[in-house]
Amino acid sequence: MKKRWVALGVLALLGAGGYWGFQANKYRLPGLLQDWRDPVQPNRPVAWQQGPATAAANPPGAKRPPNIILIVADDMGWNDISLNGGGVAGGIVQTPNIDAIAHQGLNFTTAYAANATCSPSRAAMMTGRYPTRFGFEYTAVPVAFAENLTHGSGIGPLKPIFHKELITDDIPDYPDMGVPASEVTIAEAVKAAGYHTLHIGKWHLGEAPKLQPQRQGFDESLAVLAGGAKYLDDDDPDGVNAKLPWDPIDRFIWANLRPAVTFNGSKRFHVKGHMTDYFADEAIKAIDANRNRPFFMYLAFNAPHTPLQATKEDYAKFPQIKDRKTRVYGAMIAQLDRRIGDVMAELKRAGIDDNTLVIFTSDNGGAWYNGIADLNAPYRGWKATFFEGGIRTPLFMRWPGHIAPGSIRADLTGHLDIFATIAAAAGAKLPTDRVMDSENILAGPAKRTAMYWRSGDYRAVRMGDWKLQVTKRPEKARLYDLDTDPTERHDVSAQQPQRVAQLRAMIEAQNKGMAKPIWPGLIEGPIRIDVPLNAPWKDGQDYIYWTN
DSSP: OHHHHHHHHHHHHHHTTHHHHHHHHGGGHHHHHHHHHSOOBOOOOOOOOOOOSSOOOOOTTOOOOOEEEEEEESSOOGGGSTTTTOOHHHHTBOOHHHHHHHHTSEEETTEEOSSSSHHHHHHHHHHSSOGGGGTOOSOOOOHHHHHHTTSSOOBTTBOOEEOGGGOOTTSOOGGGOSOOTTSOOHHHHHHHTTOEEEEEEEOOSOOSGGGSGGGTTOSEEEEEOSSOOOSSOTTOTTEEEEOOTTOHHHHHHHHHOOSEEEETTOOOEEOSSSHHHHHHHHHHHHHHHTTTSOEEEEEEOOTTSSSEEEEHHHHTTOTTOOSHHHHHHHHHHHHHHHHHHHHHHHHHHTTOGGGEEEEEEESSOOOGGGOOTTTTTTSOOOTTSOSHHHHBOOEEEEOTTTSOTTEEEOSSEEGGGHHHHHHHHHTOOOOSSSOOOOOOTTSSSOOOSEEEEEETTEEEEEETTEEEEEETTTTEEEEEETTTOTTOOOOOTTTOHHHHHHHHHHHHHHHTTSOOOSSOOOEEEEEESSSOTTSOOOTTOOEEEEEO
């Protein structure tokens, strides 16, 4: 019956108001069609596989391999973590539990995301390779979503570009946009070494059955397969929403996403409570189920990515924040921090805290479109830019007895090194039949001398303290000395033409080893470097066009 009503709704949408009504509302169709194909079922319990009742005895002189938990936040700004920049709303919102992972372990202060948006960054974490090596250059989005972003998303004289001419018959369907099955994931590597592998949360690396987590090395997966989800129903009595009328991404999210998950490729079903709480609760259950055997858990929260939805309880904690969207966002950060603390507490309760490597990071910097200034302070830039605010990311590792508390390192590292570091801790083998860009950074400082980023014609390299960004729109090279100018305020390209030429040559040489994108970047969208999307346009504002 539900499918019938959804189908009737689609027909009504097509008929009501004729052509113009359809054009004004077609951005709603992806959600309606998915509801028709895969209606969201009521919540049901997740039955995690139970490990042995007691831990197996280790051979004489040997230790049980460590448990490993990789925790990833979604669009967390540098300044969202109180250890880094003070916290949301001028420090009103603190993150003591995330801070504790760094205080009790190792803080990599010069760690970088592999890309400035979520899908390619996650692809790098899972494979230990630049995602452009296997054609994963852009974040996977449906064509309807890409086209939607061109409506109402201009900034003053800057208009978005939708490359309709690139839509050809050989573009893979959206579910097939993911990490190719031929790539070796970290889950596959540690599973071969005897680990039980678990995924909880966001995936965004392919929705087709062959690309889902349970086909990419994970024994069990409780997943949001797409790029995001609502945390609650729109009208949940326990929720507080903050919609962003200036943002076409937000409009699409509210119209099409649902607070739903799948388990091992099942039909979608509704989460219980707020999604951040749900993922933490299920992670605690999964830890308990596996406390007596080595396990690897990829715990990928979708917070604080939009839509902005907090619980009333967390929202009530910050009456001093007067701006609604900032208060909801801050409440989401506080909730995420508290629930990470609960996961850490479960390790102690289960008696495995001293034998668990915990890694915390974010997929990229805070987003320009949510309208909250200073998310990435003191750095310039946002998600979808290669300024430090878009790609400088937290990377903390805690492993009692192996990592000295309060350790700090500043070597050039980041998402690329998560694969080799986890593999080394687990005693797993690295693939030998392909180029690997990953280093075991617990064995010592990273040996690389440069790191690269690419999204279409927008490219960047950091070598030592020098960083070059090259854009097509505007056609410009920006050179920064991060030793004296870590927040990229002073472009010295005019004073250093030889340095620009050297770094350009490095970018071109590195590009020769990369693959053609599996799907094209259909959008070029303007992003101002220093202000969020809702700020008024002023002549002279610096900007770049991001390709996706």
